Amino acid sequence: MTARNYVEFVHVDKSYDGRTLVVDDLNLEIAKGEFLTMLGPSGSGKTTSLMMLAGFEAPSAGRILLAGKSLVEVPPYRRNIGMVFQNYALFPHLSVAENLAYPLSVRQVSKAESAERVRRILDMVKMSAFAERKPGQLSGGQQQRIALARAIIFEPDLVLMDEPLGALDKNLREHLQLEIKHLHDELGITVVYVTHDQSEALTMSDRVAVFNEGRIEQLAPPSELYEHPATPFVAGFIGENNRISGRIVARDDSRYTVETASGTRLCARSERNFALDQPILLSLRPERVRLGDDGADGENRLTCTVKEIIYLGDHRRIHLRLGDDTEIVAKVANTAGLGGVADQAEAIVSWGGADMVMLADGKAG
Incomplete structure (x- = not known):
């Protein structure tokens, strides 16, 4: 493994019916500490690729590796991957602090260390004043901040985000884009982000993989995608x-x-x-x-x-x-x-x- 291929998709296919390939011969390398976005329209294969990386879907062919080790036989709960979803997936009966402490308790982190990590992460996402509230007492943007904090509090090897800002209004979505990018820069975490919103991809990413019909049409930094699209599809989809x-x-x-x-x-x-x-x-x-x-x-x-x-x-x-x-x-x-x-x-x-x-x-x- 090198720094460039911290995450690897090697000749990965995915079919649900044995005939139609939802993901077709995906080859992709992601660097450690990189913010990579999988961008494309509905049905392009981006979310399926993310779900295979998370372990919620199994590839029909090919290999997926993290830090040089195959993930194919590793169940999701043993992959040490943080996940952020559009619907937040917070426990409604637990307080904010309890939601954040949960992944630490599963990993048998001591109560003292857990309390310190919860305090630090709440400061980081500017939510310290809301530690005792339940998720239902928070706004959508506040809930998404807590979902993000929960995904990174246990220091995962990788953080996956599936349309995390899709349910928010435009102004809040743009604000949280910058917050997520700043957190990424501060922590140096590896992020794989899925969206169909091209402006979101351009704002946040180190590189963007543009998906179309199960394949990557172009993989490049945002400025290159915009200024030098490689195909008519990319030219039409980006901007x-x-x-x-x-x-x-x-x-x-x-x-x-x-x-x-x-x-x-x-x-x-x-x-x-x-x-x-x-x-x-x-x-x-x-x-x-x-x-x-x-x-x-x-x-x-x-x-x-x-x-x-x-x-x-x-x-x-x-x-x-x-x-x-x-x-x-x-x-x-x-x-x-x-x-x-x-x-x-x-x-x-x-x-x-x-x-x-x-x-x-x-x-x-």
Whole structure:
């Protein structure tokens, strides 16, 4: 075992009916102390993978290892893994302090040490004043703090979190994201986190594994996923994305000319190797589309029609139709102004060739 492969999935399959693979040949290494998020839509295999790591599901094939030792024959209660669920799973008849002390009593930790650990962890999650309350007397966010504290109080080898913030409102969810990340940084624990919320994954993770149909489409740090998606699925799933289809009609080193179905030609730049006449999907983030004179230096400069302007507080979303009926969205900060752009009027938009990510489009043509 090395630091990089503290947790390992080796050629892991999972099928419930013997035919359809819910998890298909999963190979994944997680470093000690890493915060790794399994991200994907419902049915993509992320939660099943987490449940196999926890021991609540058995793989149909392959091996799962923790610290170099196989977990396949180890029951869940002997894996020394902390779990945090969306529904908190606290004992309603026990106080907060008793809930936290329970995993320590199971491990036969002395009462004196247990009391000290409970005190420390309550301070850590800012819940010291609530030690004698029952879970039913706490808010959802407070209960989730206690669930998190209970998962780490016995110093587990690994902490697994399955959609832990899904039941909370947006503001509280965003606040607890940062709290969990700070706890991870402070304690140096290894966390495997499951969510379908891409903003949550980008905020908290060292790396993100994007799942689709039982396989990992891309495994990378958040910034790389956003700036350099490897597949059309990842480009569409991570953040907002304008998708423009076309074919390559010219190339000059890393500069490609892509022609859309209507004959519009766009300049794209990529270090990846694509062939002439190859179907291409161009991924363009809305914040990279510039309006009016702001785009005077763009390699791609087009006239379009403004379909709709939507006010969203800190920014506006401008829905645009290009000449060939392709629709794109521009995101403009409210401090930037709209440069004379008006609803249902013509506007000039532009962006650089490097603002687009070129992806092989197997569905084109």
